[in-house]
Amino acid sequence: xxxxxxxxxxxxxxxxxxxxxxxxxxxxxxxxxxxxxxxxxxxxxxxxxxxxxxxxxxxxxxxxxxxxxxxxxxxxxxxxxxxxxxxxxxxxxxxxxxxxxxxxxxxxxxxxxxxxxxxxxxxxxxxxxxxxxxxxxxxxxxxxxxxxxxxxxxxxxxxxxxxxxxxxxxxxxxxxxxxxxxxxxxxxxxxxxxxxxxxxxxxxxxxxxxxxxxxxxxxxxxxxxxxxxxxxxxxxxxxxxxxxxxxxxxxxxxxxxxxxxxxxxxxxxxxxxxxxxxxxxxxxxxxxxxxxxxxx
Amino acid sequence: xxxxxxxxxxxxxxxxxxxxxxxxxxxxxxxxxxxxxxxxxxxxxxxxxxxxxxxxxxxxxxxxxxxxxxxxxxxxxxxxxxxxxxxxxxxxxxxxxxxxxxxxxxxxxxxxxxxxxxxxxxxxxxxxxxxxxxxxxxxxxxxxxxxxxxxxxxxxxxxxxxxxxxxxxxxxxxxxxxxxxxxxxxxxxxxxxxxxxxxxxxxxxxxxxxxxxxxxxxxxxxxxxxxxxxxxxxxxxxxxxxxxxxxxxxxxxxxxxxxxxx
Numbered sequence: 001x002x003x004x005x006x007x008x009x010x011x012x013x014x015x016x017x018x019x020x021x022x023x024x025x026x027x028x029x030x031x032x033x034x035x036x037x038x039x040x041x042x043x044x045x046x047x048x049x050x051x052x053x054x055x056x057x058x059x060x061x062x063x064x065x066x067x068x069x070x071x072x073x074x075x076x077x078x079x080x081x082x083x084x085x086x087x088x089x090x091x092x093x094x095x096x097x098x099x100x101x102x103x104x105x106x107x108x109x110x111x112x113x114x115x116x117x118x119x120x121x122x123x124x125x126x127x128x129x130x131x132x133x134x135x136x137x138x139x140x141x142x143x144x145x146x147x148x149x150x151x152x153x154x155x156x157x158x159x160x161x162x163x164x165x166x167x168x169x170x171x172x173x174x175x176x177x178x179x180x181x182x183x184x185x186x187x188x189x190x191x192x193x194x195x196x197x198x199x200x201x202x203x204x205x206x207x208x209x210x211x212x213x214x215x216x217x218x219x220x221x222x223x224x225x226x227x228x229x230x231x232x233x234x235x236x237x238x239x240x241x242x243x244x245x246x247x248x249x250x251x252x253x254x255x256x257x258x259x260x261x262x263x264x265x266x267x268x269x270x271x272x273x274x275x276x277x278x279x280x281x282x283x284x285x286x287x288x289x290x291x292x293x294x295x296x
Numbered sequence: 297x298x299x300x301x302x303x304x305x306x307x308x309x310x311x312x313x314x315x316x317x318x319x320x321x322x323x324x325x326x327x328x329x330x331x332x333x334x335x336x337x338x339x340x341x342x343x344x345x346x347x348x349x350x351x352x353x354x355x356x357x358x359x360x361x362x363x364x365x366x367x368x369x370x371x372x373x374x375x376x377x378x379x380x381x382x383x384x385x386x387x388x389x390x391x392x393x394x395x396x397x398x399x400x401x402x403x404x405x406x407x408x409x410x411x412x413x414x415x416x417x418x419x420x421x422x423x424x425x426x427x428x429x430x431x432x433x434x435x436x437x438x439x440x441x442x443x444x445x446x447x448x449x450x451x452x453x454x455x456x457x458x459x460x461x462x463x464x465x466x467x468x469x470x471x472x473x474x475x476x477x478x479x480x481x482x483x484x485x486x487x488x489x490x491x492x493x494x495x496x497x498x499x500x501x502x503x504x505x506x507x508x509x510x511x512x513x514x515x516x517x518x519x520x521x522x523x524x525x526x527x528x529x530x531x532x533x534x535x536x537x538x539x540x541x542x543x544x545x546x547x548x549x550x551x552x553x554x555x556x557x558x
Contacts (some may be wrong), residue, residue, distance in 0.1 A: 098456050120458035130450050134471030134548050143467065144457045175551040195457055 084252030368427020376435030438480025442473025
């Protein structure tokens with residue numbers, strides 16, 4: 001099954017077909033992963049975006065506008081990135097998309113349903129893995145299931161078969177402090193997956209890892225997202241992280257601290273050619289150059 | 297080879313042991329030679345003799361003191377827990393009581409102990425109340441700051457998982473507070489013994505404090521030192537007990553320590 005998933009990522013024309021990828025993912029889930037938590041709405045083929053932010057205007061304090069009129073669309077099965085400099089309001093956007101804060105204006109739609117200001121509908125992952133040091137890895141990844149009312153033993157049973165796929169086999173009963181940074185992020189992502197939402201928000205997920213681990217984990221992440229039929233929006237200041245993971249990049253520009261709210265300065269499509277070292281191709285560099293130009 | 301290594305276990309135990317033995321030897325010599333008259337300062341050998349002679353009596357007083365300390369500590373911990381949770385849950389409660397707790401800590405226990413004896417009599421109650429007063433504060437403060445030490449991002453993450461307030465408390469805040477709770481408990485355990493002895497000293501029928509006032513009046517300072525040794529031993533034993541409880545309650549700490557040792 002893993003082979004089918006990988007094939008799916010390396011579609012050569014760059015525009016990964018959302019419908020195809022979702023359908024494929026459904027079959028993957030159906031046969032190979034009956035244990036994957038709650039049922040996931042799959043929007044593939046219906047033309048409705050997985051996640052949509054419409055005209056989002058956000059503020060830290062209700063007065064000073066940080067982000068003005070941002071539109072973001074993530075198609076089912078797609079990995080998009082939102083790139084901006086530090087302090088441009090990226091995390092503010094993430095909180096609004098996760099439903100943790102109410103926007104001043106604008107709406108957040110999940111598969112067409114208005115989820116503005118309602119937490120718990122999309123899953124969410126940060127640079128910090130936020131694993132609870134007091135719980136074993138298996139209980140950490142089971143947390144969303146247990147919080148939803150599942151018995152601990154039952155949750156463990158559901159999560160256990162996924163450890164292999166997430167590269168965590170043998171780590172079930174370890175404590176978070178016994179794992180390396182890359183492994184901890186894998187565990188954090190498995191926990192995110194078990195939140196049961198098919199749309200994942202990631203805030204600079206892998207930038208705290210060392211350079212080589214980072215490249216591996218990014219590639220692994222893109223593969224797993226495709227394999228499981230998820231959609232993801234990665235928020236980062238790291239242009240390389242964006243270009244190496246996304247099929248489309250939203251570039252955020254502005255300086256909210258200087259009274260100039262951030263807005264989407266442009267959208268850069270990434271032509272994801274199949275290559276062992278995508279990071280060295282002309283396509284990669286072309287996309288990187290365009291993003292950097294838009295960032296100014 | 298300028299490699300810095302941790303001192304071995306044997307060295308960590310032997311070095312202070314040698315220091316203590318040396319000090320005891322000096323003490324013994326100072327009195328034996330006659331630099332300090334023996335009626336003012338008993339020798340270590342005399343103290344040990346007194347300890348052995350009075351062992352049965354000391355043990356019965358010991359039981360009384362321990363019972364008071366344990367009862368007071370249990371109530372102090374329970375009260376401290378309730379207060380810390382309320383302070384964490386309600387901002388207003390925190391603002392209202394935080395300064396009061398600091399002020400309460402500046403009141404010397406020796407000053408209120410006679411009042412407590414006056415109000416509550418010569419029984420165990422004033423002792424237990426004094427222990428509660430002196431243990432409540434370190435527990436409350438360590439727990440409250442432990443609850444606050446939880447990463448706000450963890451709380452946000454759990455909110456996105458639709459966690460209830462109680463779940464956030466149980467899975468994130470309580471474990472985050474265990475470390476600080478146990479350091480507070482260690483301090484409280486020693487305060488509990490000392491508090492009980494002080495209250496007994498000021499009036500009562502049994503307990504190590506009562507024993508000490510009696511032997512002081514009969515000028516048997518060797519017995520006085522024997523009581524001091526027992527009190528120290530009790531405090532150390534309680535601290536060790538807290539440490540064992542901490543190990544049992546925080547299995548993940550063991551893993552972290554192993555990592556650091558590697």
